[in-house]
Amino acid sequence: MLFGELSFTPLPQEFFVGNKIFTVRLIKLALISIIFLFFVVTAISLLIPSRIRISKAINIYTQKDSVFVLINDTTKWKRWHPAFIPNDSTPKFPTVHIVQKIQNDSEIVMTLQQQGKPEVINGWKIYQANPTDSLTLQWYMDFHLKWYPWQKFGSLFYENTYGKLMEQGLDNIKQLTNK
Numbered sequence: 001m002l003f004g005e006l007s008f009t010p011l012p013q014e015f016f017v018g019n020k021i022f023t024v025r026l027i028k029l030a031l032i033s034i035i036f037l038f039f040v041v042t043a044i045s046l047l048i049p050s051r052i053r054i055s056k057a058i059n060i061y062t063q064k065d066s067v068f069v070l071i072n073d074t075t076k077w078k079r080w081h082p083a084f085i086p087n088d089s090t091p092k093f094p095t096v097h098i099v100q101k102i103q104n105d106s107e108i109v110m111t112l113q114q115q116g117k118p119e120v121i122n123g124w125k126i127y128q129a130n131p132t133d134s135l136t137l138q139w140y141m142d143f144h145l146k147w148y149p150w151q152k153f154g155s156l157f158y159e160n161t162y163g164k165l166m167e168q169g170l171d172n173i174k175q176l177t178n179k
Contacts, residue, residue: 045147048152054140060177080173108124122141
């Protein structure tokens, strides 16, 4: 070999693992297929919106103030919020950081965030046509997702998990305020 020349040893075309033979073509096909499948799944996930709102509402025959007292005071959430109702087992959620963002005469907006997880915006809005009639309490949760396919596809199940929790919470508020 002269100075400046490179020696080239061809790669083997077959690999032995145990008593099975894998060809280079099969390994290339598997790698290309996995990469292609990842790009297809990612492209499909881009069709799912990155901002999701789950909303539930209930009609309540009570005064606006009695509903807002339960929602605005987070120490009273143990009476109606399913995630904060104490039970004999371990708590449903670890420590949750709650920050109130908006409060006016018809809406309360708070952010809830567990350690190491993105914040979730929770809002409660009251609609009332006239003061003598019932009011409609709407509870919504806003989720902001990243582009990751597993987050986007996981969000398809939020309605089943959070929706039931919200319905139960609204029913609890109705029972507490209709007394």
